[in-house]
Amino acid sequence: MLGVRDDGASRRVVNASAPVRICDNGGWTDTWFAGHGKVFNVAVRPGVDVRLRVHAIDALPDRVVLNAQNFGDSYAFAPGALPGRHPLLEAAVDEVGLPGDVSVEIDISSDVPAGCATGTSAAVCVALIGALDALTPGRMTRHEVAYAAHGIEVERLGIQSGVQDQLCAAYGGINYIEISPYPNSSVSQLAVPDPVRNELEQRLMLLFLGRPHRSSDVHDRVIAGLERGGRSSPHLDELRRTAERARDAVDAADFVALGQAMIANTAAQARLHPDLVSPDARTAIDIAAEHAALGWKVNGAGGEGGSVTLLCGPDEGGKDALRYALLEADPRFRDIPIRLSRPGLRVWEDPSGMLRA
Secondary structure (H helix, E strand, C coil): CCCCCCCCCCCEEEEEEEEEEEEEECCCCCCCCCCCEEEEEEEEEEEEEEEEEEEECCCCCCCEEEEEHHHCEEEEEECCECCCCCHHHHHHHHHHCCCCCEEEEEEEEECCCCCCCCCHHHHHHHHHHHHHHCCCCCCCCHHHHHHHHHHHHHHHCCCCCCCHHHHHHHHCCEEEEEECCCCCEEEEECCCCHHHHHHHHHHEEEEECCCCCCCCHHHHHHHHHHHHHCCCCHHHHHHHHHHHHHHHHHHCCCHHHHHHHHHHHHHHHHHHCHHHECHHHHHHHHHHHHCCCCEEEECCCCECCCEEEEECCCCHHHHHHHHHHHHHHCCCCEEECCEECCCCCEEEECHHHCCCC
């Protein structure tokens, strides 16, 4: 990490965290080309952590020192003169801005593998905006933070992005999101009793397929086809219905119905383009079916790499056997332990991390 020019004293230390999302039934419908949509998703941790140390303006090599810990990268830059090494992070700092009399050291880390297709980049942007927002008077609402993060990706950087990832990171919980018209959204958080929540947490498994998810020409072809087909595309309607089915299943504490909704969504993804369900994902799904899993959902848009959410049956031993079979089938596969996250974006000061100036 780059050094501090003074004695290292921090005026303030601000922490922020945000969850990632899994099981995003209805994904693809929260986009500009869909126009309107319905998405069900579940916020989980581990997510993303941001620590922002505030220093005197001349304490650092430049106004901002960014420590992207997962990438082993540390460098300094000034807002307005962005080096482009981590465009999303730099753009978030530039967009929110800094008070005129400070410099900041930003540490960003996550226990979720890069490219896991769980909305990690959106969670990073939400957490970073939340931390930076704490440096100025007033506070953005969760919805405002989500919209700001989405705007940075879509409008400033020109990245294809729906709105669900940012909203899940900001709100947390188990969500049913209605988008009409894009990007305007309303978030309904499902009031799930603790026993049902605990059972759902026990049954869910997040399987990283061992390779980072990357957007590809497959996604471009799918988008082009959906754009030509219009917002009433039967494929998009099919995806929207799976979000409703997942919502209703969780409301009814019906795990079998939830699994069927997940399976229906993955099948609908494959009908958009067969390559959206990769050979690795199909291997994991086949093994899950052999071990009596109730459901499976290819996370995010699908394609090579990324992850799959699996919904296991009630037998804990069955989940353990499934985990063992998956890891035996492919050494690249990785089970990521998860917990459901009630809170979304959290921002707090850390007095214990402050040194006397």
